[in-house]
Amino acid sequence: MGILVKNISKSYGKVTALSNISLDVKPGELYGLIGPDGAGKTTLFRILTTLLIADKGQATVTGFDVLSDYKSIRNSVGYMPGRFSLYQDLTVEENLNFFATIFGTSIAENYDLIKDIYVQIEPFKNRRAGKLSGGMKQKLALSCALIHKPKVLFLDEPTTGVDPVSRKEFWEMLKRLQQKGITILVSTPYMDEAALCDRIALIQGGKILEIDIPKAIVGHFLKPLYNISASNMYSLITSLTHYEHTYSVFPFGEFVHYTDKREAMNVEEIKSYLVQQGLTNIHIELTQPTIEDTFMELAK
Amino acid sequence: MMKAQNVIEVDNLSKLFGDFVAVNQISFHVKAGEIFGFLGANGAGKTTAMKMLIGISSPSSGKATVAGFDVYKQAESIKKNIGYMSQKFALYDDLTVKENITFFGGIYGLSKKQIDQKRCELVEELGLQEVTNSLVASLPLGWKQKLAFSVSLLHEPKIVFLDEPTGGVDPITRRQFWELIYKAAHNGTTIFVTTHYMDEAEYCDRVSIMVNGKIDALDTPKKLKEQYKTDTMNDVFLKLARG
Amino acid sequence: MKRFVGSVRKEFYHIFRDRRSLFILFGMPIVQILLFGFAITNEINNVDIAILDQSNDVTSKEIINKIAASKHFSILDIIQQESSIESIFKKGKVKAVLQFENNFGRHLIKEKQATVQILTDATDPNMANTISNYISSILKNYQQELNNTVSIDYQIVPQSRMVYNAELKSVYMFVPGVMTVILMLVSAMMTSISITREKEQGTMEILLVSPLKPFQVIIGKVFPYIFLSVINAIVIVLLSIFIFNVPVKGSLFLLGFESILFIITSLALGILISTISSTQQTAMMISLMGLMLPTILLSGFIFPISSMPLPLQGISNIIPAKWFIIIVKGIMLKGVGIGFLLKETLILFAMTLVFMGISVKKYKIRLE
Numbered sequence: 001m002g003i004l005v006k007n008i009s010k011s012y013g014k015v016t017a018l019s020n021i022s023l024d025v026k027p028g029e030l031y032g033l034i035g036p037d038g039a040g041k042t043t044l045f046r047i048l049t050t051l052l053i054a055d056k057g058q059a060t061v062t063g064f065d066v067l068s069d070y071k072s073i074r075n076s077v078g079y080m081p082g083r084f085s086l087y088q089d090l091t092v093e094e095n096l097n098f099f100a101t102i103f104g105t106s107i108a109e110n111y112d113l114i115k116d117i118y119v120q121i122e123p124f125k126n127r128r129a130g131k132l133s134g135g136m137k138q139k140l141a142l143s144c145a146l147i148h149k150p151k152v153l154f155l156d157e158p159t160t161g162v163d164p165v166s167r168k169e170f171w172e173m174l175k176r177l178q179q180k181g182i183t184i185l186v187s188t189p190y191m192d193e194a195a196l197c198d199r200i201a202l203i204q205g206g207k208i209l210e211i212d213i214p215k216a217i218v219g220h221f222l223k224p225l226y227n228i229s230a231s232n233m234y235s236l237i238t239s240l241t242h243y244e245h246t247y248s249v250f251p252f253g254e255f256v257h258y259t260d261k262r263e264a265m266n267v268e269e270i271k272s273y274l275v276q277q278g279l280t281n282i283h284i285e286l287t288q289p290t291i292e293d294t295f296m297e298l299a300k
Numbered sequence: 301m302m303k304a305q306n307v308i309e310v311d312n313l314s315k316l317f318g319d320f321v322a323v324n325q326i327s328f329h330v331k332a333g334e335i336f337g338f339l340g341a342n343g344a345g346k347t348t349a350m351k352m353l354i355g356i357s358s359p360s361s362g363k364a365t366v367a368g369f370d371v372y373k374q375a376e377s378i379k380k381n382i383g384y385m386s387q388k389f390a391l392y393d394d395l396t397v398k399e400n401i402t403f404f405g406g407i408y409g410l411s412k413k414q415i416d417q418k419r420c421e422l423v424e425e426l427g428l429q430e431v432t433n434s435l436v437a438s439l440p441l442g443w444k445q446k447l448a449f450s451v452s453l454l455h456e457p458k459i460v461f462l463d464e465p466t467g468g469v470d471p472i473t474r475r476q477f478w479e480l481i482y483k484a485a486h487n488g489t490t491i492f493v494t495t496h497y498m499d500e501a502e503y504c505d506r507v508s509i510m511v512n513g514k515i516d517a518l519d520t521p522k523k524l525k526e527q528y529k530t531d532t533m534n535d536v537f538l539k540l541a542r543g
Numbered sequence: 544m545k546r547f548v549g550s551v552r553k554e555f556y557h558i559f560r561d562r563r564s565l566f567i568l569f570g571m572p573i574v575q576i577l578l579f580g581f582a583i584t585n586e587i588n589n590v591d592i593a594i595l596d597q598s599n600d601v602t603s604k605e606i607i608n609k610i611a612a613s614k615h616f617s618i619l620d621i622i623q624q625e626s627s628i629e630s631i632f633k634k635g636k637v638k639a640v641l642q643f644e645n646n647f648g649r650h651l652i653k654e655k656q657a658t659v660q661i662l663t664d665a666t667d668p669n670m671a672n673t674i675s676n677y678i679s680s681i682l683k684n685y686q687q688e689l690n691n692t693v694s695i696d697y698q699i700v701p702q703s704r705m706v707y708n709a710e711l712k713s714v715y716m717f718v719p720g721v722m723t724v725i726l727m728l729v730s731a732m733m734t735s736i737s738i739t740r741e742k743e744q745g746t747m748e749i750l751l752v753s754p755l756k757p758f759q760v761i762i763g764k765v766f767p768y769i770f771l772s773v774i775n776a777i778v779i780v781l782l783s784i785f786i787f788n789v790p791v792k793g794s795l796f797l798l799g800f801e802s803i804l805f806i807i808t809s810l811a812l813g814i815l816i817s818t819i820s821s822t823q824q825t826a827m828m829i830s831l832m833g834l835m836l837p838t839i840l841l842s843g844f845i846f847p848i849s850s851m852p853l854p855l856q857g858i859s860n861i862i863p864a865k866w867f868i869i870i871v872k873g874i875m876l877k878g879v880g881i882g883f884l885l886k887e888t889l890i891l892f893a894m895t896l897v898f899m900g901i902s903v904k905k906y907k908i909r910l911e
Contacts, residue, residue: 036470037441049752051910070908071754079752085745089560090553101549102755133343144749161387161467163341164498164534165541189468190497192534204470233503234482250475251482253502253532254521296472 001063002027002183003048003152008057010043017043018206020057025185025199030178032197033187034295040206041187042082045156048185049079062151062183078150080141082157088130092121092140095129096147103148113180114143117173135166142173153177155186159193171196191292202295209298214291221289221297223247224265227255230279239277243270250296257293307332307459307490308353313362315348322348324513325362330506332458335481335491337501337521340510341541346494347463349510353492354461355379367458380408383452386463390448393437397428400436401451408455415454422450442473449480453489460484462493466500478503498534507533509540516540546755550763557737558767564733572725572775576782579717590674591619592639593631602648606659606685610641615677632664639663639674651689718783719871720844723864725779726802727838730772730809731816732830734765738817739826748910757906765810772806773799783875792878801874801884804891805867811898812863818905838864866890 003025010018018040025031033041046052048061050070058065064072086095096118100106111118121139124132129140138158145153155174159167171193178184186197194200195214202209202217210220230236236256240249247259258270267284274282289297308330315323323345330336340346351357353366355375364371367381391400401422405415423432426446436444445465452460462481466474478500485491493504501507501521508518517524517540521533528536558564592610596603611618619637622628628640642660644650651657661678663671738761741747750760780798783789791798812834820826839845841855842864848856859865866887873879873887881888 036473037468039470046748046910051748051751053909074752075754077752079749081745081748083745085749087553087557087746088744090556094553094556098549098553099749099753102546102750102753104546104754135342157468161342161464161496163344163496163541164537165341167496168538189470191471192499234486237479237482250472251478251503253499292471296475299470299472 002029003031003059003061003185005044005048005059006057008044008047008054008059010040010047010052010054016206018047018054021203021206021208022057023201023208023211025183027183028178028181030174030184030186030196030198032194032200033185033203034189034191034194034200034291035187035203036189038205039203041203042156043206045079045081045154045185045187049077049154050074076151078145078148078153080145080153080155080158082160084137084141086129086137086141086144089128091126091128092132093125095140096143099144100147105148107147110147110149113149113177114146116176117146118143120169134162135169138162138166138170139173142170146177150182152183152185155184157187157189159188159190167193191290191295194291200291202291202298204295204299209295217291218289218294221294223259223297225287225289225293226258226260226267227252227283227285227287228258228270228274229255229281229283230274231281232279235277235279236274239274239279243273245270248297248300250293252290252293255287257287305332306330307367308336308492309363309365310353311363313349313352313364314360315345315352315357316360321513323352323359326510326513326515328508328515328518330459330490330492332490333485333488334506335485335493335504337504337507338492338494338510339501339507339537340494344510344541345513346510350461350463350492350494353378354382354384380455381458383455383457383460384463385448385452385460385465387445387465387467388463391436391444391451394435396433396435397423397439397447398432400447401454404451405454410455418454422447422454426450440473442469442477445469446473446477446480449477453484457489459490459492462491464494464496466495466497474500498532498537501533501537509537511541546759547763547766550755550759551766554737554764554767558771564737567733568729568771568775569778571728572779573782575725576718576721576779577786579721588615589617590615590639591637592616592641592674593620593622593628593637594618595622595625595628595640595642597625597645598643598647600646600648602651602657603643606643606682607641609685610678610681613677613681628662632662635664637664638671639678641678718779718787718789719868719875720839720842722776722779722802722871723805723842723844723867724835724838725775726772726806726867727809727834727864728830729775730768730806731813731834732827734768734810734813735816735820735826735830736823737768738764738814739820739823742817743822751909757908758903761814761902761906765814768810768813769803769806772809773803776802776806789875791875793874793880797881797884798871798874801867801870801888801891804888804895805863805870808863808867808891808895808898811895811902814902815898815905818902818907837862841865842868844868863891863894 005021005023008018008021021044033044035041043052047054048059048066050066050073053067060066061073062076066073090098096107117139121136124136129137132140142158159170162170174184174186197214199211199213200217201211210217228236228240233251237249237251240246240256240258245261245265247261250257271282271284306329310329311327312325313323313327314321314325326349338346338350348357352359352371353364355371355378359371366378369377369381371378392403395403398419401419402415405418410418423429428447431439439447449462449465466477469477481491481493495501504521506518506520507524508515510516519527524536525531525533528539530536530539558568594607596607607618610616620631622631631637631640640662642662644658647657659682661675663674741750780791784791816826816829820829841859842862843859844864848859848865851859870884870887873884
C-alpha cells in the first residue's frame with residue numbers, strides 16, 4: 001500500500017508535463033525522483049497529493065484513489081512543496097502550532113516523531129520563519145509536514161538551494177523517518193543525492209528514463225568511461241570535442257569524463273592527439289560511471 | 301607588476317547589521333582571468349560579501365577594490381565594469397530574446413551597431429536562431445541561464461559575478477554552462493561564482509569557503525583536498541562547515 | 544472548533560504583523576472620515592466676496608449688512624464700477640460679486656420686483672453653485688422679513704426648507720457614504736487579498752492537502768475581518784457623533800445589525816474575487832476597479848442616482864452599496880425603523896446568498 005502510478009499523462013495546453021509515467025513505491029521505501037527543473041516532478045507530486053487531476057492514467061496513494069478518495073489521501077499524507085510554503089510572518093512555533101491544529105492534533109502529541117528535527121530549530125522558535133536560513137526553513141517545513149504523523153511523505157525538491165551540510169543532515173533525517181515506517185517520495189535535481197535512496201526513477205522531459213536501485217542504475221551505462229585531466233581544462237575540452245573519435249565529453253570535477261565511439265580505444269592514441277594539441281600533464285585512466293553519467297547518457 | 305593582475309582585492313572587509321557580524325574581516329584577492337569559487341553554507345555571509353563587491357552594499361569596515369575601483373567611493377564605476385547574473389533574476393520573462401539583448405546592451409551604453417553585432421554572435425554561439433523572437437518565458441531553464449550569462453558578458457566586463465547560476469539546471473546543460481564559463485575565462489574575463497554543487501567547485505581555479513562570516517579555507521581544489529585528506533570537495537566542505 | 548480557533552488566531556497574527564494592512568484597516572477609516580468631513584465638504588465658510596452697489600439705498604445696505612453678518616461670507620471689497628468686476632475676479636481674490644441694480648430699493652417697493660445679480664467664479668462649479676444658493680437664501684430670508692413687517696402686499700413667498708439637512712451640513716450626507724466605502728474596502732479587498740496571498744505564497748497548496756474542508760479554510764480567514772469591520776463601523780459612528788455632531792436618530796441596534804449584514808455581503812464579494820484571481824495584485828485591481836469605483840460613483844454616495852442616465856440607474860440597483868447607503872441614511876438621518884427598510888434589507892440578504900453560492904461553486908478543491 002505505498003504509491004502506485006499507472007500510465008499517468010498530463011499536459012498544460014500544448015506543453016506536455018508528463019507522458020505515460022508508471023512507477024510503484026513500496027510501503028516504507030525511500031524513493032527518489034531524480035531530474036532537473038521542468039522534468040515534471042512537481043506535476044507528478046501535485047497529482048499524487050490530489051492537487052491536480054491527470055489527463056490520463058490512474059494513481060493510488062496508500063490504496064486510495066487520487067480522484068475518488070482524495071479526502072482520505074489528504075488525511076494521511078504529508079506534503080512539502082518545492083517552494084518554501086510556510087507563513088513567513090509567523091514564528092517557528094506559531095507555524096508548527098497552526099499546522100498541528102488544522103490536522104486536529106498538537107505538538108505534544110506527535111513530538112516523538114519530529115523531536116530529532118525540531119530540537120535543531122527549537123532555539124529559534126520565536127523567530128519569524130521568513131528570517132530563518134535556508135537549512136532551518138527546510139527543517140521547519142519538514143516538521144510541519146510531519147506533525148500529523150502521515151503514512152506517506154511527499155517532498156518536492158526539499159534540498160534545492162540548500163548548502164551541502166544542511167543537505168546531508170536533511171538526508172540523515174529522512175533515513176530516520178523511514179525507519180519509523182513512513183513511505184517517502186522525494187525529488188531532487190542533485191544527482192549525488194540519488195545514491196541515498198532505496199530506489200530511484202530518473203526523469204526528464206516528462207518521461208521516465210530508468211528505474212532501478214542506485215547501485216544498479218549505473219549498470220545502464222554501457223561504454224567504458226575515462227577520466228582525463230590535463231594542464232588546461234578549457235583547451236582539453238575543446239580539443240576533445242573536436243577529436244574525431246569522441247562519443248561524449250563532459251567536465252566532471254577535476255577531470256573530463258570521456259567515452260569513445262569505437263569498441264576498442266587506444267589510450268596512447270588520445271594522449272598523442274592531446275600532446276599534439278599543445279596540452280601537457282596529460283593523465284588518462286578508466287573510471288566507474290556515476291548516476292550523473294548514466295543520467296546524461298540516457299537523456300541524450 | 302604583480303598587483304595590477306589582481307582584479308579583486310579585499311582586505312579585512314566586514315559588514316555588520318546591528319550587533320550581527322555578517323562578514324567578519326575577510327581578505328582575499330582574485331587574479332585576472334581566474335575562475336574563483338566563492339562557497340559557503342546558507343547564511344555564512346556569501347551574499348552579503350558579494351553585494352559589497354558589486355557595489356550595492358557599503359561595507360562597515362575594511363578595504364576592497366574591484367576592477368581597480370574602490371567599493372566605497374566608486375561603486376558606479378564598478379557597476380560599469382562588471383557583469384552580474386543571479387539565479388533569482390536574470391532576464392525579463394515577458395520580453396523576447398532579442399528585446400532582452402537590446403535592453404541590456406542599451407543599459408550598458410552599447411551603440412545600436414554594437415548591439416546588433418553582439419546579438420548575432422550570441423545567437424549563433426548559443427544556437428538560438430529559431431527562438432530570437434520568442435518570449436524568454438517559453439525557453440527551457442537551461443537555455444535561459446546560458447542566455448543570461450552571455451547577456452551579462454555583452455559589455456565585455458572585466459569580471460562577472462555569478463550567484464548560483466546553475467541551480468536546478470539539468471546535468472548536460474550545466475556542463476554546457478561551465479564550458480561557456482571556461483571560454484569566457486580563457487578570453488580573459490575573471491569569473492567569481494557561488495554554487496551549491498560541490499562538483500562545480502572542482503571546476504574552479506581557486507575556491508574559498510566561508511563559515512560564519514569568515515573565510516576558513518582558500519586554495520586550489522586539489523590542495524584543499526590534500527590538506528583535508530579527502531577525495532572530494534564535498535567532504536572538504538562538510539569537514540569545514542560542520543566544524 | 545479547535546481548528547477554527549487556530550485558523551483565526553493565525554489570521555490575526557498576519558493582520559497585526561503587516562503594517563500595510565493595519566493601516567488600511569484602522570488608518571484609512573479615520574483618515575477618510577476626517578477628510579470627507581473637513582476638507583471635501585460643500586459647506587462654505589468665510590468666503591470672500593465683493594459688492595457693487597449701484598443703488599446705495601437703505602434696502603441694499605440692509606441686505607449687505609445681512610450678508611456681512613453671516614458666517615458664510617466676508618465682504619472683502621466694495622467696488623464702484625462695473626468695469627472693476629473682471630479685474631477683481633482675475634486677481635482671484637473673491638469668489639463672487641453681488642451687483643445691485645440702480646434704484647434697487649425703489650424698484651422693490653414700487654414694482655414689487657428688483658434684481659440682484661450674483662456673479663460667481665465658476666472655475667469651481669460646485670463652489671459657485673453653493674455660493675449662489677447661499678446668497679439666494681439670504682435674499683429670500685430678507686424678502687420674507689420685509690413682507691412680514693412692512694408689506695401691505697399679501698403675496699405668499701414660497702418657502703423652501705431642507706427637511707433632513709436643514710442646516711445644509713454636507714458632512715451629514717457623507718457619513719453614510721464613507722461608512723459604506725470603508726466597510727466595502729476592508730471587507731472585500733482585505734479578504735480577497737489575504738486569500739490570494741496564500742495562493743501566491745504556496746501555503747494554499749498545503750492547506751488544500753490537509754483535512755481542512757474548503758469552507759473551514761475560508762471561514763477561518765474571513766472571521767477576523769468581520770470582527771475588525773464591526774470595530775471600524777463603531778469607530779466611524781463614534782467619529783460622526785462626537786466630531787461632526789451627526790445625529791443617530793434611529794436605533795443603534797438596527798444600525799449594527801444592518802452593518803453586519805453589509806459586512807457579510809462584502810466578505811462574500813471578497814471571497815468571490817479571490818476565487819477568480821490568483822495573485823494579490825489581481826485581487827487588488829478587481830477590488831478597486833470592480834468594487835470601489837462603482838461603490839463611490841454609482842451608489843448615490845457622491846452623485847445622486849436620480850440625476851444619472853437611465854442605464855446607470857439600472858446598474859446602480861445591483862450595487863450593494865446603494866442599498867446600504869439608503870439604509871444608513873434612513874436610520875441615522877431619518878430615524879426610521881426596520882419596517883421602512885425591509886425591502887433594502889432583503890435585497891442585501893439575497894445578494895449575499897447569491898455571492899456565497901457562486902463562491903462555493905467556484906471554489907477549487909484543487910489547483911487549477
